Amino acid sequence: MIAPQLFQPASIAVVGASENPTKPGGKVLSNLLRGKFAGPIYAVNKKPVHVDGTIYCADIAEMPSADLAIISIPAKDCIEVVGRLLERGTRAFILFSAGFGEAGAEGQTAEETLVKMIDDAGASLIGPNCIGVIHAAYKGVFTEPVPDYDPDGCELISSSGATAIFIMEAGIQRGLRFSNVYSIGNAAQTGVEDLLEYMDEQFTEDQARVKLLYLEDIRNPFKFMKHAASLIRKGCKIAAIKSGYSEAGGRAASSHTGALATADNVVRALFKKSGIVYCSGREELITAGCIFQSKELPGDKLAVITHAGGSAVMLTDALTSGGLQVPRIPPEGAAALLSRLNPGSSVANPIDFLATGTASQLADIIDFCENCEGIDGMIVVFGSPGLFKSVRDVYEVIHNKMTHCKKPIYPVLPSIINARLEIEEFLARDHVNFSDEVVLGKALPFVHFRPKPTFGMTHLAPMETATIRSIISQAEEGYLDPQLTRQLLQAAGIRMVETVVCNSQAALDAAVRKMQYPIVLKAVGPVHKTEVGGVVLNLNSREQVLEEYRRLEKIPDVKAVQIQEMKFGEELYCGAIRQGQFGHLVLCGLGGIFLEVLNDVANGLAPLNEAEARSMVRSLKAYKIIRGYRNRPGVNEDLFVDAVVRVASLVHLAPEIAELDINPFKGSPGELVAVDARIRIEK
């Protein structure tokens, strides 16, 4: 719960205020004033602070109560100050001060004490170790830039204050607009999850739709997914960076805000399930933000319109490599258009109206594409050779058409020197500029084909829940015994090959009678079964089985012999591994070399619905083999998808499963049977 005073304060106290605008306590005052905060601003400091528009208080005791306190004092004084403010009724805090959790054990203890005090009072805390908050009501940061508030602009949440600044700087230069900016610092109390929850619960139709996130830590992935997916279903668009996935990057993150490295694939799975566009750096994030601020591209067919052939060629290469189309426009359809362009122009798509092309020709081309059935959106590349002729008339056309056309128009204005002024004017009319055509050409497919949120759309597979919970509750830590493994999988609806462990020839003889040939024998006991000759395949008669049994018995360390029917088909693999708060990552693919040599594995966060599991299976490089290839008949895809869903449901229902491996699954067009499985319990 976020206290209402945090974002709608009637009054703000700056504790540690200063007259010196090069100090945080001075700069935040000037930002609050420049941002025209509507209520009283109290400047609190022992030393007098006289700044027009603020009310000086030598001590908290002298101050009327303030809804929100922005605190810029040394860490060691914070607990006392926050205590006194709480007593006087303050219920929202923004803590700039560093020297808490990021600075070692002592700081961590102080941070926990602060959070407990604030929690107990039902109050809210942003920070510590942050640059503050820019919100509709106030500009509570001690840094620049402070972007003009645009209700349709991006909301930005950042784990790092400096990164928030750098994102704003690079974004503003591209024309990206901002609404609210949250620097969460150590996120001691309020994390990205809480802000998303707040946005989700307070969502109204007229609210900002684009969210950009820079994250070093996701402490409650479940809450994160829930609200991110919900916001996206309400029409929001989210792009995010989660840094610190490399060993060395993680080292940096833990020295920074105390974040722990999380494996990149888990984060990618989390974003996929949430419907978030994964970005690896500021440029990708800003480009995604700029695309989000444009009209939605309704299909995958683009017209590339240019007076500069080279850019169009590179752009088209990038778009089509990413899966978008730049379809040829049939000559008959475009003949009338071509007649209005200069000789030598091409309307095949890319539409090249040459260096001599005019603004009115561009208007004709855009109108043609707006009305052309086979085109879903347009990219216009238009620069300037610096011949003193302004491109203002052309940018005026782009502006008008962007305003009036139903289809999105993405402007690529590359002449950042020759057309600097015209580009600035264009941006000032609330447009973005993609100055590099290939950066746009790589990002657009990625954003267009972004995942749809699937979080919460899971129906658990029907399973024998009571049996599962009973086995799990009684199980000890460590690897589950083969018989229980088998029972557990069967309770989850996963067929496992019939296996009997025999200690005598008589037991073996009884087991053989119930089985179909060919039969497999495996020695129980030796660690490396294969190397000691402890595995015998393809036995076709009772005599062969008994003869091999007698041989196996004599191998050192053999305690018993396992007998099972031999299964044929492709080797498949399905597994799950617990990833802390993220729950289980479920993996699937073909077994053997596909798994071990080629790393051809798909993954998703449990639980998974049928569509998610199917898209995992279909994303495999070796998917063609599942469909059947040459003389290999393939695998029943529905059965495999069902098994993946069941594994995901099982680990979801039994979170005590730390690791689960079904390897191999034997799959054919008719059946899918687990041949071997290992389950490790960790309670």
Place this chain on the structure above:
Amino acid sequence: MIAPQLFQPASIAVVGASENPTKPGGKVLSNLLRGKFAGPIYAVNKKPVHVDGTIYCADIAEMPSADLAIISIPAKDCIEVVGRLLERGTRAFILFSAGFGEAGAEGQTAEETLVKMIDDAGASLIGPNCIGVIHAAYKGVFTEPVPDYDPDGCELISSSGATAIFIMEAGIQRGLRFSNVYSIGNAAQTGVEDLLEYMDEQFTEDQARVKLLYLEDIRNPFKFMKHAASLIRKGCKIAAIKSGYSEAGGRAASSHTGALATADNVVRALFKKSGIVYCSGREELITAGCIFQSKELPGDKLAVITHAGGSAVMLTDALTSGGLQVPRIPPEGAAALLSRLNPGSSVANPIDFLATGTASQLADIIDFCENCEGIDGMIVVFGSPGLFKSVRDVYEVIHNKMTHCKKPIYPVLPSIINARLEIEEFLARDHVNFSDEVVLGKALPFVHFRPKPTFGMTHLAPMETATIRSIISQAEEGYLDPQLTRQLLQAAGIRMVETVVCNSQAALDAAVRKMQYPIVLKAVGPVHKTEVGGVVLNLNSREQVLEEYRRLEKIPDVKAVQIQEMKFGEELYCGAIRQGQFGHLVLCGLGGIFLEVLNDVANGLAPLNEAEARSMVRSLKAYKIIRGYRNRPGVNEDLFVDAVVRVASLVHLAPEIAELDINPFKGSPGELVAVDARIRIEK
């Protein structure tokens, strides 16, 4: 051969000159004057053109002879004008005019006529359809920007004039400096190959080392590789874009400068053999150029130094994903350094000296890294929170250290708004700025691990050259007959399994006696052998062979029966395909699903030396299988590498081979034998 007048003209005529600087004929005059061309400039036009510093001539006949003519008149008048200029001794031409080869058949004819006239006179032509040339001696372009000439700056060659402009604009903003810029337009006479040849032949130690290329067409790949590789061996660094690889992109390229789409993988192979860094767009090209303008990184270990943790984390993730290292600095080594930093700083690497870090602390950190044995280079990320405190002192330290340190220092100055002025000052001191840390982090490994040129380092495998040429000369077009295929491969030193085609039981019987069991029989005749039961494997006795022969004989369309020894091992593949002027692309990999399902194929341009072939084999995703995997003993890598070299040598020696496919090769630790092969001849 490039006429010396092109780059060292004593006098320049501008034909189609104008007083109006918004026209090409006016703008080029002002650029030549601004560029302080040392000789006379003749402004030629029927209409009077009076521009200070130029000499007006109403007609070519009135003009003293000019070494170089820059022509800005309608295409239809060019042939006459060039003819008259040639008569008067002009030996170098830059043609701005459009309306030639790019505009259709008539223009193409005019272009060819022009080239013939100019060739016959031993003169040189740049263009037509270009923006001109910026060179040490003169600024012969009609566009902006005209970068200040820096002898150490990049040389830029561009197929597209507008793209050259956009590259300069974006490059200048990053601090990239330029020496010569060549817009080659239609490259009717002088192409990129000719300019590289000129640079190579004229190379001196004090010449610009960095070349950036934007190409839509490589007409003479052999010449291109020869001179690019030679320049790189002399110490140059080249990065290039070759656009137009997608079907739609190629459509754009052919409407632009008449280029034909070339498959992207052939271009990548060409660049690899040349030692060129492959780039897909302007941003990658400019970033590579900026890295090239920095000191060379001597190893792969970097220190990341910052006051902004977030950037350091993202940067470290990107660097290590690309294969560079950000090694942990042992605490004992860095203890003294840490004691000089603010509390809470980290020297583990990334080295984070916090938002409060000072210029002198940065100097200490850089000195430490300069003297630290385990560090090869540094990246310094330093922005500004906009607190009115200038970062000038910090950038002064970076400047000084970049000047004096032996190790490269890459500056990431992200505050393009807050520190705009300081960044401009920094760039003015001949530095570049990587404003986005992840863009640098992705590019640096790519540039650092760039290929070394291998062109020309090929020794053809020893082969029976006379036999090969004799078979090829006598061969008809189409698929080579199996017996000749076998002879050809054997002449190239590639072992093929013994195969005898038998038309009678007696012939079969004779053949069997010379072979080792198991034996394979294949029906000759039916198109789909396998489907009609025309292939029999694993025959272990004379009786079995004869019995199967009698069965095969009766299958419809069977004309004969092929008998061969059965070979065991991994299925490998090696092939070659002719790619026009590029020569042959040689491909290798594992066969079966690796080839057909997973597309796991490596390639290189013929001929190949042993090291090139080995790096191809080792780049395969399935390389582990060649090394031996579990119960699969693997393949003799040396034999496979040798076979790839031999295939490359064979197609190099016999360019009439349009396609060659050895599929499968059977490889084991002891031998490598071609089991089936197809060769198509196209003369």
